[in-house]
Amino acid sequence: MKCHSSVEQSERGESDGNVGATGWVGAGGFIRSSARLRLAKDDTFNRGGSVELQWRITLYPVTVHAQPGILAFPEARRAVEEQARTLHPGPAELAALPRSRGRVLAEDIVADRDFPPFPRATRDGYALHSADLAALPATLNVIGEVRAGSSLAGGLLARGEAAEIMTGAPVPEGADAVVMLEYTARQGASVEVRRAVAAGENLVPTGSEARAGQLLLPRGTRMGFAEIAVAAGVGKAQMSIYGAPRVGILSTGDELVDVDAHPGPHQIRNSNSYSLAAQVEAAGAEPVRLPIAPDDPVVLKHLIEAGLALHLLLLTGGVSMGKYDLVEQVLAQFDAEFFFTGAQIQPGRPVVFGRARSAPGAETATYFFGLPGNPVSTMVTFEIFVRPLLDALCGAPPGKLRFLQARLGAEVRTKTGLTRFLPAQLSGEVDRTEVELVRWQGSGDVAAMARANCFLVVPPDRERLAAGELVSVLLR
Numbered sequence: 001m002k003c004h005s006s007v008e009q010s011e012r013g014e015s016d017g018n019v020g021a022t023g024w025v026g027a028g029g030f031i032r033s034s035a036r037l038r039l040a041k042d043d044t045f046n047r048g049g050s051v052e053l054q055w056r057i058t059l060y061p062v063t064v065h066a067q068p069g070i071l072a073f074p075e076a077r078r079a080v081e082e083q084a085r086t087l088h089p090g091p092a093e094l095a096a097l098p099r100s101r102g103r104v105l106a107e108d109i110v111a112d113r114d115f116p117p118f119p120r121a122t123r124d125g126y127a128l129h130s131a132d133l134a135a136l137p138a139t140l141n142v143i144g145e146v147r148a149g150s151s152l153a154g155g156l157l158a159r160g161e162a163a164e165i166m167t168g169a170p171v172p173e174g175a176d177a178v179v180m181l182e183y184t185a186r187q188g189a190s191v192e193v194r195r196a197v198a199a200g201e202n203l204v205p206t207g208s209e210a211r212a213g214q215l216l217l218p219r220g221t222r223m224g225f226a227e228i229a230v231a232a233g234v235g236k237a238q239m240s241i242y243g244a245p246r247v248g249i250l251s252t253g254d255e256l257v258d259v260d261a262h263p264g265p266h267q268i269r270n271s272n273s274y275s276l277a278a279q280v281e282a283a284g285a286e287p288v289r290l291p292i293a294p295d296d297p298v299v300l301k302h303l304i305e306a307g308l309a310l311h312l313l314l315l316t317g318g319v320s321m322g323k324y325d326l327v328e329q330v331l332a333q334f335d336a337e338f339f340f341t342g343a344q345i346q347p348g349r350p351v352v353f354g355r356a357r358s359a360p361g362a363e364t365a366t367y368f369f370g371l372p373g374n375p376v377s378t379m380v381t382f383e384i385f386v387r388p389l390l391d392a393l394c395g396a397p398p399g400k401l402r403f404l405q406a407r408l409g410a411e412v413r414t415k416t417g418l419t420r421f422l423p424a425q426l427s428g429e430v431d432r433t434e435v436e437l438v439r440w441q442g443s444g445d446v447a448a449m450a451r452a453n454c455f456l457v458v459p460p461d462r463e464r465l466a467a468g469e470l471v472s473v474l475l476r
Helices: 073-084 225-233 272-282 297-308 327-334 375-394 446-451
Strands: 005-007 030-039 051-061 092-096 125-128 138-146 161-165 177-180 184-187 190-193 215-217 238-242 246-251 286-289 312-316 337-340 352-356 366-371 403-408 412-414 419-429 432-437 454-458 470-475
Touching (some): 073 337, 073 352, 073 375, 161 190, 215 225, 246 272, 246 297, 272 286, 312 375, 327 352, 375 419, 412 454, 432 454
Parallel strands (some): 246 312, 403 432
Antiparallel strands (some): 030 051, 092 238, 138 190, 352 366, 454 470
């Protein structure tokens, strides 16, 4: 017996209020501070070993741009897509075909010949003249055999003749169809055909897939397994692809320790850096994991500065409204421009999107996302907000979210006001796909996310989804 699911909990630290750059630094404010910092060796940050830094920050103005506040999901997504359309990829590089997986083409790939280059049989059987089957059964002389990679000896097939042929083999000249093997009976040097075929049946004509010189993969195509097959088919052993953008990943919070450390009773391991690195790599970019930033504005400022020197910066944690949520406050010191400081979604409401310069007078600004620290929130906001910007930096058109519909297995109750992306399991048969929520304990429940293969999308105006109704699903 199935029971309904209720989704009413809110994320820890995900406030219902607007998130703004307020606190220890404000518009037109000044900061006086000095510090001495030593960073432990971290191969992803400083390959040369430990580095000692010393600086003094004294009396400098901070400008804070007007904050647009919290946006509805469609508006927030649109804000990211609009910025993505202004971006351009970095320089192209030459790569061997196997290295192109997940990367984006910097050149057009065209057909080097007709595809297929010959009329290709699509069934095992006999190549023949369809007109010879006007009266059935018909008996034809078998003059040879054609295997894939070979041709008919003598070349031309005359009326009243047939050639045994295998799938993928070239149909001999003169034949205009292939009759399937199961509709024939071999009798020595002849074959009896018991079923008629139309001209063109069971064969693919020359050039019907592509003509020589035809564009097959335009520049900006992301290379998946099908695209790699196309490139291999036209002889592209190497190709021009865009360089992978470098994406800084910075997790924040005194409660975090690295994955190989033994956490104290009130500490947790830093899973976000590793999950984000995996998502970044899957998107065709190069992750750069920065050291964990403590809840110290001076240290955080230095690490953000390092991250803004890359192509994109992803911060996790510190974007809510708590006393020690410092990310927006520190970003304001970089004259940050915020496109939104929250989205009406669950999980991931406190997500922040903007851009800032790594130093005064820097030629270009770097885009950044402040992602909530709870792991499920981090994963969700990456997929629905970070991906289109990363697509553009990789050289691909910003991708659209792709939804499908499935029958809901059990009733879901929730509150209105937020677009919800809830971990769920999609299952069922071809003719009946069903989705059900994964049992979870909120946006910190990583194990639940590992059990999910999709997100159930609940519109902001729905407080109840009935079992059996068609609902929207976003695949992971």
